[in-house]
Every structure is written in structure tokens, then in C-alpha cells.
Amino acid sequence: MPLSSSLLLLALSLQLSLEHQARSLQPGEVVLLRVSAPAALSEVSGEAFGKPLLFFQANPGEWLALAGIDLAAKPAEHSVSIEAGIVSGSEPLRAAIDLDVQPKSFPTxxxxxxxxxxxxxxxxxxxxxxxSRILRRIFRTVTAERLWKGAFVRPVPGRANSSFGKRSILNGKARSPHSGTDFQAARGTPVQAPNRGRVVLAKDLYFSGNTVILDHGLGLYSYFAHLSEFRVEEGLAVSIGDVLGLVGATGRVTGPHLHWSVRLNGARVDPLSLMAVLEDLAGESSR
Ligand SMILES: [Zn+2]
Incomplete structure (x- = not known):
């Protein structure tokens, strides 16, 4: 049989599977998308929530991507579609699933x-x-290399409150919703990198005080606010557990605590959701 027809038969007999994993399908949640096939895939691309998906290879026949449901996403059926190549140059295989985003009411x-x-x-x-121009520029930059690996760890040992997404009334006036999670921690507690990344901002900002932003690659960013001191500077590559700074009460706060926000391809998502999804993944193997 000529090589081209055996490849065609292989393509026809291949089943591409597309699955998702998440705590829930609600605003602020991280969704793990998994594409698998019984043969090696040469590349995988796709789209979810109006954004391109950035897949990385976990095994030759298994590719993964993270997608974020923004804090302000409207409940609706969102179609996720992907394309995968088996051999470069051949017709790509396609698959699609619908993610039914449910409403969530956030407290005030x-x-x-x-x-x-x-x-x-x-x-x-x-x-x-x-x-805000600096922040927009950072969050729309996508580093093509994945810097994070495995599970994300807590940046401070303290308990996190369920403050993500809360509607904020400050001094009686409505302000933007809380787009991060606050961790209880005493002033001076070291803030550790939750995963590998590169420091793309270490700067005193008006609202968030002394702020460190880590680029984890593939459109994923961590944002730490209200630090009392910096222990890193811009451009530095950090490993999991490296100290970024110390907990403080700089900027718009009521007292010392650590504020951690996560951006995923522009979507504002709950760091606790990211931790939960990647903990499950790390449990499966040593990725
Ligand atoms: Zn906060």
C-alpha cells in the first residue's frame, strides 16, 4: 500500500478525544482541557471562551491546555473546538465539546x-x-514557553478566605469586584513563588501597593499585592518556593494580608481553582 493511503487509513481510524476537568463550570474557574489520541499528535490548537488555547504536550498522544472562565463571564453554553495534526502536512483531526457555564452569585x-x-x-x-496601561500590556503578552510545572503551592502558609469575586462596597461606594484571593498572614511573612516563573513587575502601585507579578508562561500570571518589602527584581527567573517579598499592608487595604490574583489569557480566575485543578493533574503523574 502506498505510504499516503496508509496514513489516510490511520487518520480515519483514529479517535480524537477531548475532555475537560474543573472544580465547577462557573465564573472565575480554571478548566483543564485534555486532548488524547492513540497515536502521537504533531500539534494541537483550539479555541475556548473566545481565546486561543495554548496546548502543551504531556505525552506524545496527550496534550493539555488551561482555559479561564472570567469572573464576569455570562452563563451560557461555550463551545470548545480543537484541531490536531497526526503527521505534519496531513489533514488535521477535529473535535468539539460544549461547556455549560453556570451562574454564580458572589457575596458583597x-x-x-x-x-x-x-x-x-x-x-x-x-x-x-x-x-493600568502597564498592567494591560503585561497581561496581554503571552510567553510561548511553559515555565510552570506540576502543582501550584500556597504562597504563604496561612488560610485563604473565600474572598474571590466578592462585590466590593468601599466606604459606601461600589467598586470593581475582588479579582483575587486574600490569605491571612502576619506582616513580614515570606511570600513564596507558587510555581516557576519570571518576575515581570516589582513595583509600588497606587492601589495594590508593593506588587510582584510572575509570568508562568502560556498566558498564565500571578499577581501579589500589598507587600512590605521586595526580595526580587524585574527580570529574575524564580523557582517554586523562592521568596518574592514579605507580607505587608501597602496600598488599599484594611490590614496586613497577602492578596494573590491569577490571570489566564486575560481571564480573572481564582488562584484556589488553579491550585485544585493542577493538584489533581500532578496526582495523576509527575507532570
Ligand atoms: Zn485582596
């Missing part, structure tokens, strides 16, 4: 903070706008 939190963080004075407007 009322806080009293320094009024300069609720109605910033006119002279700070330029600084605030410049800082």
Missing part, C-alpha cells in the same frame, strides 16, 4: 479604607492611568 463585602483609595485625588489620576 463592605470595607472602610482610606478615602484616597476610593476617590483618588486629581493629581494621582495620571499615575493610576499609567499603571
Amino acid at each position: 463585602r463592605r470595607l472602610k479604607v482610606d478615602s484616597k483609595y476610593v476617590d483618588p485625588p486629581a493629581e494621582t489620576q495620571q499615575r493610576i492611568q499609567e499603571e
Whole structure:
């Protein structure tokens, strides 16, 4: 049989499987997508929630990608479609699944903070706008290399409260929802890198105080706020457990704690969801 027809037969007999794994399909959750086939796949691409999926190879016949359901996502059926090549140059195989995103109602939190963080004075407007430009630029940059590996660990030993997504009323005024998780920790507690990455920002920002942002690669970022001190500088490559800084109370806070936010391809997701999904994955093997 000519080589091209045996490849065609192989392609026809191959079943591509596309599965998902998540704590729940709700705003703020991380979804792990798994593509598997009985033969080696040369490349896998796809789209979910209007964003390209960045697949990486776990085994020759198994590719994985993380997708984020943004905090403000509307409940709806979202179609995930993927394409996989078996041999480069051959017709790709396709698969699709529907993810039914369910509604989630987030509680409201009322806080009293320094009024300069609720109605910033006119002279700070330029600084605030410049800082939000810097953050937008960081979060839309996608590093093609995966820097993270295996499970994410807690950045501080303290308990996390379930503060992700809470609607915020600050000094009686509605402000943007809380896009991270707060961890209880005393001032001066070392903040450890939850996974491998590169420091892309170590800077005092108006609202989040002393802030460190780690790029974990493939569109995944960790954001740590309100530090009292930095222990890293921009450009540094960090390993899991490296100390990034110390817990503090800088910026818009009511007291010392660690704020950890995660961005996944622009989506604001709960760090506890990321930890849960990757813990399950790490449990399966030593990825
Ligand atoms: Zn917070």
C-alpha cells in the first residue's frame, strides 16, 4: 500500500478525544482541557471562551491546555473546538465539546479604607492611568514557553478566605469586584513563588501597593499585592518556593494580608481553582 493511503487509513481510524476537568463550570474557574489520541499528535490548537488555547504536550498522544472562565463571564453554553495534526502536512483531526457555564452569585463585602483609595485625588489620576496601561500590556503578552510545572503551592502558609469575586462596597461606594484571593498572614511573612516563573513587575502601585507579578508562561500570571518589602527584581527567573517579598499592608487595604490574583489569557480566575485543578493533574503523574 502506498505510504499516503496508509496514513489516510490511520487518520480515519483514529479517535480524537477531548475532555475537560474543573472544580465547577462557573465564573472565575480554571478548566483543564485534555486532548488524547492513540497515536502521537504533531500539534494541537483550539479555541475556548473566545481565546486561543495554548496546548502543551504531556505525552506524545496527550496534550493539555488551561482555559479561564472570567469572573464576569455570562452563563451560557461555550463551545470548545480543537484541531490536531497526526503527521505534519496531513489533514488535521477535529473535535468539539460544549461547556455549560453556570451562574454564580458572589457575596458583597463592605470595607472602610482610606478615602484616597476610593476617590483618588486629581493629581494621582495620571499615575493610576499609567499603571493600568502597564498592567494591560503585561497581561496581554503571552510567553510561548511553559515555565510552570506540576502543582501550584500556597504562597504563604496561612488560610485563604473565600474572598474571590466578592462585590466590593468601599466606604459606601461600589467598586470593581475582588479579582483575587486574600490569605491571612502576619506582616513580614515570606511570600513564596507558587510555581516557576519570571518576575515581570516589582513595583509600588497606587492601589495594590508593593506588587510582584510572575509570568508562568502560556498566558498564565500571578499577581501579589500589598507587600512590605521586595526580595526580587524585574527580570529574575524564580523557582517554586523562592521568596518574592514579605507580607505587608501597602496600598488599599484594611490590614496586613497577602492578596494573590491569577490571570489566564486575560481571564480573572481564582488562584484556589488553579491550585485544585493542577493538584489533581500532578496526582495523576509527575507532570
Ligand atoms: Zn485582596
